[in-house]
Amino acid sequence: MLALVYKSAWEVALEERPVPEITRDNQVLVRIKATGVCGTDLGIVSGKYHAAPSVILGHESAGEVIDVGSAVTNLQPGDRVVIDPTYYCGQCEMCRTGRQNHCTHKSVTETGVSADGTFTDYYVTEDRFLYKLKDHVSYEEATLTEPLSCMLTGINQIHLLPNFRTIILGAGPIGILYSYALASKGVTGSLVDISEERLAIAGSIAPDRWQVHSSFEQAIADIAPSTGQVDMIVDTTGVVGTQVLSQLASGGYLMLVGLRDGTTSFNPKEVVDRSLKIIGSIDSLGTFATAHYMIEQQIIPAKKIITHSFPLENYEEAFRTLGCDIQGRTLQASSSAIKVVLQSN
Ligand SMILES: [Zn+2]
Ligand SMILES: [Zn+2]
Known part of the structure; x- marks a missing residue:
């Protein structure tokens, strides 16, 4: 599968990577359909925010379930889902004190930052991080669930x-x-x-x-x-x-x-x-289901907030639309775009 890989500041490339496999019985293989380009992605590419070299970027995404582990009962192949990319273990000191967004394992589990993300075709995660989409919610609209969830976490404070x-x-x-x-x-x-x-x-x-x-x-x-x-x-x-x-x-x-x-x-x-x-406030904490509901109920005008959409292959154009010129190595505030989405095939 083709994946957008981070190497170092201003060095990113589309590379061929093996399709990830289900290795635990609570995991799900998702065919990625759309992933939003986030300010974090611009920060990583421009060297302002640290990411692990050779990680696949992308974390605001939705797709279709392709395969499920033997213990997964609430999802089946063909289900349309949005992905909560904020992995947490549930057992560390942060997780046990209600601060799952600061799980101490984040330095190796953060999707699209320290662990492989979703600017690619396939992604494996646990069933607890997937939320089903109703038919009327497009994959693109669903990509706003994660950022909205972060905002809801912010105002909960x-x-x-x-x-x-x-x-x-x-x-x-x-x-x-x-x-x-x-x-x-x-x-x-x-x-x-x-x-x-x-x-x-x-x-x-x-x-x-x-x-x-x-x-x-x-x-x-x-x-x-x-x-x-x-x-x-x-x-x-x-x-x-x-x-x-x-x-x-x-x-x-x-x-x-x-x-x-x-x-x-x-x-x-x-x-x-x-x-x-x-x-x-950073990341999302206990608000993903509410964000999912708000998108489903069309409480936010997701279609209007997403102003641009490009195929994954045109990632450079997508980043340029957001003011990030990868070839020219410059990052400016974009004036013409609000949210840009990359579509996987
Ligand atoms: Zn983001
Ligand atoms: Zn934890």
Whole structure:
């Protein structure tokens, strides 16, 4: 099977790999149909995020069950499924204390990062990581389940009230999915992005009663004209850091979900004195079934969020659409695409 393999920064290639085999009786062989290209993939390719050399990339995926181990009772060949790629052992200290997204085995089990992923034709996983798809949900739409699940995990860490005034920095796929995760709890707010093109797309697909703004200052002025402070700021860009703390109302939340190196500073007295909360969140924890339900019920406009789709062979074009020029070795924010999906054959 053809697989998109990571070698080192800016060095990726399509390679022939053997089809993986079922080796345990609770495993399932899935024929991959579609995998979303994630910011993590761009980070790995551009050398900003570590991955194991010669790993197959890709982790936001859906496909068809081809074969099942002898102990698998809830799935059969032909079933259409979405894959929860966040493996956890269930037995380590992190798993036994409700932090399965930080399973201590992650350094060798993270799909598409430290373990082979799904930018290829076949993938083997355990039955507990597969969720059946209804006929009306396309494989492409289903690829949004994993990122949406991560957003739901993020907001589960917040004591959220429906009247929280919220600003999301970055109107890319993460920002838009965050707006839907928050909208599902009754929260409204603004998506902020410096790209007019991206804002135009975001404006047409944002949840009801959500606004878009081209600057943080405009968003603050519009949402909180009297106080200049909002209850929650979600930074998906990774570049804002703690410089927005003064725009948080007392008791407010700064949620950091942009995976980027950097340094930031804040005044601990301000955080204490105004009961501010600075929260980070990575991967998904106990929310995959809810994300699966939200996609199935068409609570998020998955078809509109996926703006581009390419065959796996055209991965370079797919990455370029997202601002990642592999040949030219440059990574910029994309303005024309929200979510891009690679289709396996
Ligand atoms: Zn991802
Ligand atoms: Zn574990």
